[in-house]
Amino acid sequence: MSDRLPGFSTLAVHAGAQPDPTTGARATPIYQTTSFVFNDADHAASLFGLQAFGNIYTRIGNPTNAVLEERVAALEGGTAALAVASGHAAQVVILQQLLQPGDEFIAARKLYGGSINQFTHAFKSFGWNVVWADPDDIASFERAVTPRTKAIFIESIANPAGSITDIEAISTVARKAGVPLIVDNTLASPYLIRPIDHGADIVVHSLTKFLGGHGNSLGGIIVDAGTFDWSTGGKYPMLSEPRPEYHGIRLQETFGNFAFAIACRVLGLRDLGPALSPFNAFMILTGIETLPLRMQKHCDNAKAVAEFLAGHPAVASVSYAGLPSDKYHQLARKYAPKGAGAVFTFSLKGGYDAGVNLVSKLQLFSHLANVGDTRSLVIHPASTTHSQLDDAAKVKSGAGPDVVRLSIGIEDKEDLIADLEQALGA
Amino acid sequence: MNHDAYPDNYIRGILNSVKSIAMVGASPVNVRPSYFAFKYLAQRGYDMIPVNPGHVGKELLGKPFVASLADIDRPIDMIDIFRNSSHIMPVVEEALTLDPLPKVIWMQLGARDDAAAAKAESVGIKVVMNRCPKIEYGRLSSEISWMGVNSRTLSSKRAPAPTQGMRLSLNRMSVGGGDTAASDRAAKNKTEQS
Structure with missing residues (x-):
């Protein structure tokens, strides 16, 4: 009854949901009608x-x-x-x-x-x-x-x-x-x-x-x-x-x-x-009930993976706002202090061919056109999600031919890094 | 009272306590917001009185129109004013001549007159401005959540299935006014600019 503001995690579980008036069902029923x-x-x-x-x-x-x-x-x-x-x-x-x-x-x-x-x-x-x-x-x-x-x-x-x-x-x-x-x-x-x-x-x-x-x-x-x-x-x-x-x-x-x-x-x-x-x-x-838990894990994993990639000799550059050296780091600190998200790109010194090679060797990362899954995902935007753009527009939107995009999941970060390491190494 | 953002408990207290509501500017035209609000509040069990000098002799959903507040034959708990901001003051002045005084003066969505509000508050009348009692009732009871509206309330109790004439529980745990603060700020900025 008192006017207090519940926290984000409480809202993620409760907001909008009330036990069903007819049956008392506690989980929200699927009104398939x-x-x-x-x-x-x-x-x-x-x-x-x-x-x-x-x-x-x-x-x-x-x-x-x-x-x-x-x-x-x-x-x-x-x-x-x-x-x-x-x-x-x-x-x-x-x-x-x-x-x-x-x-x-x-x-x-x-x-x-x-x-x-x-x-x-x-x-x-x-x-x-x-x-x-x-x-x-x-x-x-x-x-x-x-x-x-x-x-x-x-x-x-x-x-x-x-x-x-x-x-x-x-x-x-x-x-x-x-x-x-x-x-x-x-x-x-x-x-x-x-x-x-x-x-x-x-x-x-x-x-x-x-x-x-x-x-x-x-x-x-x-x-x-x-x-x-x-x-x-x-x-x-x-x-x-x-x-x-x-x-x-x-x-x-x-x-x-x-x-x-x-x-x-x-x-x-x-x-x-x-x-x-x-x-x-x-x-x-x-x-959504587990959004706060998942999102923090996504971000923590993404930061660890980005740091690993930034230090790898085969990697030319990493675009992840969670890295202090990134162009968007100050904006990330202002707008997203809990983490800079879990979708980012990197480019390989070996260019397009190295990107294709990497994707084919990854065993945990799934090669598909989606982001924000529990599973870690990888894609080459220039030939898929951004393929309908012309070459100049691809570069302007951050999807040049040498760029690989990752969506980091909620697996153990050590396993994600090991998978990338084996795929980059050979 | 801070008229930019009302605590839920203030609105809840009003809607839980008033029984009779005189609606000034009630319209018999069934696409006007005053008509919807009148009908909804009547269905939720309030004793509704339509006030509109243009329709005396007619009825609104079975309730006879009266020309003015002075023509109402019983004490009124709340006056709900469906008029533009520029027409608020005379209604409030008339309300202040009533005996007994109303407990609440409510100005509809879009209507606000701070001077009139101060006058009413100086004699102990509660004032709400730029809100709709139908929306607030629907929000606090979570009935309005069927439209995807953020009720800003939570409850772990089984909801009653609403039926005609039934008063709903407004006593849910409130999330406070804070979480739609952006909308409240925008309304305040608009008031200050105008």
Whole structure:
């Protein structure tokens, strides 16, 4: 009853979850159902008209998914969240609320290759125009602002090289431009960085990575910080103007500081359809309960592996912000003092061929296109995750031909180092 | 009272204690937020009185409209004002002429008048500004969690299945106002700029 703030680990276990009202089940049940009965015609009409809280259809909301949503909102310090089928789906849903055809958004050049591809090609066909800026040059964001700019998009810890973005500096640019700052927090997870504390208005995750954490379930989530005023100047009509789909409701006026999350649900998820399976929500929730334990182990292992690689004669360079010599070390100390994440890159003196050779000799590391698994992973971004970029863009995004990316798991670090040592040595 | 960030216990105390609520600016139009809030609070067992001089002679969900606070025939615990910030002061001044005085004056989401609040607080009336009682009730009972909203509360007790007319427990362990502090700060900055 008292107003006290539980710690992060308590929230990771409890937030959003309460014993089931009917059965008393303590673990969150998987509500594997498409639909939910109404009490009567008036109840149905109230739910459809957004006048009452409740469940209608799993494409709009589901009780298992709702626990996941509240849990991540609590961990990120947001007002509400919406879970969807993947991180990519989350990005579509977010931008659908913010951009009209012909509008622009500014994105950091250092992003997951899949996002670069989605922004460059798929979104172009919607008339949403991406303008690239360099996260190492804050002024490049200011220069990119035009009257059609509707949002700024960055990653907190950027794929593939684990570089740290100066969220506060870019949030200042966003505030001055009067647009929301969207931060993809996938590689940090809220355990390492809470972007809302640094000025983010919207946080997006691929739940598939560290939050789920076990490499078994896809998912994405959108967190509303409740910080952005959508009402000014008619710039965001999805939120500020009467919605014909809902008999003229204005979402900001009705839902206040969680109107963006509601817009994503009732205008985005409902109409575009990328619903998250309740089974996946359950798997991801189970993963989140151990997020603090796993994330610390991921980071501690990553630091040990990065230190080993930095001292190895076959290695040309290591990009890991946890190393004191790294370009991003000061930013890492400021934004991620508990650890600089577990995804980073290194390059081999032997170039591309040495990279291919290394990958083939590793026995514990799995060669695959994912990050944030309990297992340690390895990939050559230039030929896989970033292969759709041209050569110059590959280098600019940190995925040049000589670069190998690791995602360090939660195995014993001595075993990971021994595996790398045998693969590098021969 | 710090009107930038209310402790949950303050809001909880109000919603647990008031029984009758006069809603000034209640609308019979079923897509207006005042209509939703009126209906929700009535369904949760509060004695709701719609106040709107434009609709006298009509009813809102079976409750007759009255023209003004003075026309209400019974003591009112709380006045919920669904008017823009610029129309708050006259309502508060009218409230201060009532006998007995109301215990709470609540201004809706988006509405804030610090001078009017100070006037009410000087005679011992509790004030809430820029909040919605429907959202706060839904949040503290965790009913609103069905929409993915961060209730900022925890409970290890079995939840009751809500039914029409049933009061829900608001007495969950609170996570405090701190964890959506970013949103509270943004609201404060907006107030200071305007």
